[in-house]
Amino acid sequence: xxxxATAIGLWLALVALCxxxxxxxxxxxxxxxxxxxxxTAAERVLVDQLRHGPLSRVMLVGIEGADAASRAAISRHxxxxxxxxAHFAGVANGDTGGLERxxxxxxxxxxxxxxxxxxxxxxxxxLRRAIGATLDLVASSAGLAVKPLxxxxxxxxxxxxxxxxxxxxxxxxxxxxWGSADGTRAVMLVRTRASxxxxxxxxxxxxxxxxxxxxxxxxxGAAASGARLVVTGPGVxxxxxxxxxxxxxARLTTLSAVLVIALLLSVYRSPRLLLLGFVxxxxxxxxxxxxVSLAFGSVHGITLGFGTTLIGEAVDYSIYxxxxxxxxxxxxxxxxSRFWPTVRLGVLTSIAGFLALVFSGLPGLAQLGxxxxxxxxxxxxxxxxxxxxxxxxxLRVRDLAPMGNAARRALVGRNALRGVAAVxxxxxxxxxxxxxxxxxxxxxxxxxxxTAADRENDQRLREALGASDARVMVALPATSLEGALExxxxxxxxxxxxxxxxxxxxxxxxxxxxxPRSVQRERQASLPDAATLRARLRTALSGMPxxxxxxxxxxxxxxxxxxxxxxxxxDLEGTALGLxxxxxxxxxxxxxxxxxxxxxxxxxxxxxxxxxxxxLRDAHVSGAVVLDVKAELDAIYGGYFRRALVASxxxxxxxxxxxxxxxxxxxxxxxxxxxxAAGVVIAAGAxxxxxxxxxxxxxxxxxxxxxxxxNYSLFFDKLARAAEASAARTIASLALANAxxxxxxxxxxxxxxxxxxxxxxxxxxxxxxxxxxxxxxxxRTMSNGTGAA
Amino acid sequence: xxxxxxxxxxxxxxLAVQAAGFDVASLMALxxxxxxxxxxxxxxxxxxxxxxxxxTDGELRFTPPDRLEKRSTGLNAETxxxxxxxxxxxRGGRKQVLPLAQYPEVGVFVDSIRGTLAGDRPLLEKAxxxxxxxxxxxxxxxxxxxxxxxARIVSRIDIEGAQGVVQRVEIxxxxxxxxxxxxxxxxx
Numbered sequence: 001x002x003x004x005a006t007a008i009g010l011w012l013a014l015v016a017l018c019x020x021x022x023x024x025x026x027x028x029x030x031x032x033x034x035x036x037x038x039x040t041a042a043e044r045v046l047v048d049q050l051r052h053g054p055l056s057r058v059m060l061v062g063i064e065g066a067d068a069a070s071r072a073a074i075s076r077h078x079x080x081x082x083x084x085x086a087h088f089a090g091v092a093n094g095d096t097g098g099l100e101r102x103x104x105x106x107x108x109x110x111x112x113x114x115x116x117x118x119x120x121x122x123x124x125x126x127l128r129r130a131i132g133a134t135l136d137l138v139a140s141s142a143g144l145a146v147k148p149l150x151x152x153x154x155x156x157x158x159x160x161x162x163x164x165x166x167x168x169x170x171x172x173x174x175x176x177x178w179g180s181a182d183g184t185r186a187v188m189l190v191r192t193r194a195s196x197x198x199x200x201x202x203x204x205x206x207x208x209x210x211x212x213x214x215x216x217x218x219x220x221g222a223a224a225s226g227a228r229l230v231v232t233g234p235g236v237x238x239x240x241x242x243x244x245x246x247x248x249x250a251r252l253t254t255l256s257a258v259l260v261i262a263l264l265l266s267v268y269r270s271p272r273l274l275l276l277g278f279v280x281x282x283x284x285x286x287x288x289x290x291x292v293s294l295a296f297g298s299v300h301g302i303t304l305g306f307g308t309t310l311i312g313e314a315v316d317y318s319i320y321x322x323x324x325x326x327x328x329x330x331x332x333x334x335x336x337s338r339f340w341p342t343v344r345l346g347v348l349t350s351i352a353g354f355l356a357l358v359f360s361g362l363p364g365l366a367q368l369g370x371x372x373x374x375x376x377x378x379x380x381x382x383x384x385x386x387x388x389x390x391x392x393x394x395l396r397v398r399d400l401a402p403m404g405n406a407a408r409r410a411l412v413g414r415n416a417l418r419g420v421a422a423v424x425x426x427x428x429x430x431x432x433x434x435x436x437x438x439x440x441x442x443x444x445x446x447x448x449x450x451t452a453a454d455r456e457n458d459q460r461l462r463e464a465l466g467a468s469d470a471r472v473m474v475a476l477p478a479t480s481l482e483g484a485l486e487x488x489x490x491x492x493x494x495x496x497x498x499x500x501x502x503x504x505x506x507x508x509x510x511x512x513x514x515x516p517r518s519v520q521r522e523r524q525a526s527l528p529d530a531a532t533l534r535a536r537l538r539t540a541l542s543g544m545p546x547x548x549x550x551x552x553x554x555x556x557x558x559x560x561x562x563x564x565x566x567x568x569x570x571d572l573e574g575t576a577l578g579l580x581x582x583x584x585x586x587x588x589x590x591x592x593x594x595x596x597x598x599x600x601x602x603x604x605x606x607x608x609x610x611x612x613x614x615x616l617r618d619a620h621v622s623g624a625v626v627l628d629v630k631a632e633l634d635a636i637y638g639g640y641f642r643r644a645l646v647a648s649x650x651x652x653x654x655x656x657x658x659x660x661x662x663x664x665x666x667x668x669x670x671x672x673x674x675x676x677a678a679g680v681v682i683a684a685g686a687x688x689x690x691x692x693x694x695x696x697x698x699x700x701x702x703x704x705x706x707x708x709x710x711n712y713s714l715f716f717d718k719l720a721r722a723a724e725a726s727a728a729r730t731i732a733s734l735a736l737a738n739a740x741x742x743x744x745x746x747x748x749x750x751x752x753x754x755x756x757x758x759x760x761x762x763x764x765x766x767x768x769x770x771x772x773x774x775x776x777x778x779x780r781t782m783s784n785g786t787g788a789a
Numbered sequence: 790x791x792x793x794x795x796x797x798x799x800x801x802x803x804l805a806v807q808a809a810g811f812d813v814a815s816l817m818a819l820x821x822x823x824x825x826x827x828x829x830x831x832x833x834x835x836x837x838x839x840x841x842x843x844x845t846d847g848e849l850r851f852t853p854p855d856r857l858e859k860r861s862t863g864l865n866a867e868t869x870x871x872x873x874x875x876x877x878x879x880r881g882g883r884k885q886v887l888p889l890a891q892y893p894e895v896g897v898f899v900d901s902i903r904g905t906l907a908g909d910r911p912l913l914e915k916a917x918x919x920x921x922x923x924x925x926x927x928x929x930x931x932x933x934x935x936x937x938x939x940a941r942i943v944s945r946i947d948i949e950g951a952q953g954v955v956q957r958v959e960i961x962x963x964x965x966x967x968x969x970x971x972x973x974x975x976x977x
Binding site: 094095135136138139140141142143144145147150151163172173174175176545546547550 | 898
């Protein structure tokens with residue numbers, strides 16, 4: 001009685017503690033949990049970029065449907081609305097009508113911004129050449145646009161600047177705004193103020209954008225009513241993934257619980273027993289979430305989704321207790337001595353399986369591991385130590401021996417089933433052999449919970465915006481903004497040579513928008529004083545149609561530029577130039593700055609990162625990291641994959657050692673291993689035959705087949721040796737336990753989230769196959785026995 | 790009335806009828822029906838800050854309804870291709886694509902020439918008020934900008950021609966500068 005009270009007291013205390021921890025738990029749903037936890041330098045730049053760098057704040061907007069004029073009108077209205085919207089730091093749609101402020105800024109600061117400004121350009125010969133070129137332009141078709149500049153900017157620095165800052169490739173224009181090459185959609189580039197990792201803020205910004213679009217479409221009248229909005233981007237994907245995870249988790253958990261409840265209720269025919277059976281499950285789930293919250297600081301939505309599998313697995317323990325207990329009495333001390341060791345061994349092998357998740361290197365998978373291990377241990381312990389105490393003394397479980405006998409006659413040792421099992425294993429092995437060259441999907445995108453439609457839209461918008469081009473980036477770390485700009489300026493020297501050689505089409509650099517102070521001062525110093533400039537102009541312009549006396553405004557602009565304060569980041573704030581600068585310099589932490597230079601490939605050939613690295617090294621640019629984004633991401637995935645393979649092999653090894661230590665007989669070990677090995681092969685073969693390629697998540701699923709399947713084989717091993725009188729009940733309990741597992745994981749396979757789908761499908765198929773194979777190849781003597789109950 | 794006087798009167802009346810009958814609509818019809826083709830041009834720009842005018846030579850090529858190619862030769866060579874709502878300017882091995890809506894300085898020339906060569910009255914009237922003087926064998930079409938934005942750049946454009954052929958384009962800029970382009974059919 002005292003022990004009973006203690007057990008219940010401890011259990012209540014545990015539940016209370018878990019609920020207290022749960023109350024202060026943050027639930028997250030961003031995808032960064034599936035990025036590396038301990039990245040290398042290059043990976044860190046990339047992961048920072050993906051999490052909260054400028055790239056993470058980009059939204060790509062497409063306007064489809066309706067006619068071109070309506071799309072352009074919507075694009076303009078939308079751009080106007082968003083530029084006033086506090087959620088957005090900037091918007092670009094190709095409409096340069098509203099850039100007066102930027103033009104004024106460039107014009108005022110042209111002598112510190114123009115890369116052409118140096119002492120040579122302001123020598124007599126330099127002036128003569130530069131002014132001659134500008135006069136040629138005045139005579140050209142664009143002459144009317146150049147003419148107003150002539151007396152203030154005869155050397156054409158404004159034109160040099162526009163040329164420098166013009167993107168290497170800009171989207172094509174349709175009705176004055178950016179559009180796709182096929183002319184079916186208008187496109188825009190929007191940058192949010194909030195980081196891409198702040199999903200709440202991203203969701204707000206997205207909603208605001210959708211509102212603004214609806215308003216812009218209404219203003220367009222009937223002609224615009226057919227227009228549709230397409231938005232993609234890292235933040236948008238996170239928002240959608242979170243919605244999908246929340247939707248899936250709620251739906252799948254409910255469905256799974258309902259099915260398991262219906263199954264158990266139909267078998268037990270006792271609501272009280274059903275409630276008792278869920279005590280370990282709920283306690284385990286609470287403890288699992290609390291443990292994850294303690295270990296990781298927050299709980300990922302996908303971890304909760306994985307909880308459905310815990311329903312399927314943890315409920316097994318109470319099933320074993322209820323169904324296997326002699327005479328249906330829950331306080332049967334013999335169950336503890338006869339069956340508990342087997343259950344305990346099963347729990348240990350499951351832990352070995354889930355430990356591989358903990359050490360996979362992906363925080364997202366590690367959470368699943370910690371959650372499952374804690375959940376199973378707590379569920380098993382509650383079943384063993386608390387459940388019998390909680391159960392009313394008179395509660396009896398219906399005798400399920402008849403059900404077990406029926407199952408035994410149908411399955412155990414049947415030649416037909418053996419044949420089917422053999423065919424399934426051979427077929428699956430053949431499928432694996434047929435795919436052996438391309439067994440594993442090595443693309444990181446396969447882990448990404450983005451729908452195929454979203455991915456395709458993103459691809460199309462990136463093509464239209466030319467955003468897909470900056471696949472290779474140069475990251476230059478520094479301790480200040482000025483340092484980052486200095487570094488970028490040095491890199492520009494090397495990159496300019498590569499552009500001249502045709503190895504690059506161009507590049508974006510923050511130092512083009514805001515040259516470092518030293519460069520600005522150097523340019524100022526190269527400007528001659530008024531008297532010198534006048535004298536040089538007189539000589540330089542001899543024989544030209546432009547007389548030096550006309551250039552008074554030029555002389556006074558140069559004079560004031562010599563003494564003007566240097567241009568700073570603050571001067572650019574709130575302009576399109578500031579927005580562009582913001583996209584090329586990343587600031588995180590007090591003195592961690594990174595200049596990001598996007599490289600544009602020349603049409604003829606792809607960018608060779610090694611060549612860029614060499615050029616930067618020769619130019620003494622320190623700490624430069626050349627990132628081939630796609631290659632880098634693939635390498636990250638490859639790294640995970642190898643690590644997961646090692647962790648899985650280790651997990652299998654531990655399972656084998658545990659089994660051997662307990663069975664102490666190699667032949668029995670083989671008999672226990674064979675069924676779940678067959679289950680793994682069949683599960684993998686089924687996936688491949690259905691057209692899926694195997695990912696990291698399938699690998700995890702296969703490990704779980706081994707971990708869970710070993711429980712079934714262990715019971716059959718026990719039955720085979722002892723010829724237990726309760727064999728029928730044991731078989732009934734196994735069938736029931738497997739049914740709940742298949743329900744839990746099978747429901748998970750319905751999820752649209754790759755990690756849940758892959759693990760669910762693999763485990764559901766694999767465990768079912770394991771049970772059937774174990775039953776089919778169990779000794780025939782078992783099926784003849786009538787000694788049950 | 791003498792017979793001679795009558796003959797003169799009839800002739801004068803005939804001329805008057807002919808003049809009255811030649812309106813913008815008939816000019817547009819003439820232009821529309823004329824064959825597209827190649828022509829050479831000589832352009833002189835009078836710019837007040839410059840001591841002497843700037844001169845260029847080159848070739849024009851028009852393909853209805855809206856493709857205009859202007860190729861200048863010599864030291865200051867340049868190719869301009871206008872198509873639909875944008876122009877591509879190529880000079881010194883560099884290519885620039887400009888949306889006409891955003892570069893009225895370029896659009897003034899392109900749209901007035903293109904609209905005239907195509908006989909596209911609605912296009913011309915979108916931006917300009919039209920008036921016509923002369924007859925089919927020698928006419929002058931005058932374009933005056935309707936919008937203030939355009940009027941800040943150009944005050945009037947006089948286009949002269951004979952039948953369906955444009956021979957002379959004179960652009961009067963708002964600041965008093967002007968440019969004159971004479972066009973002659975290219976030898977085949």
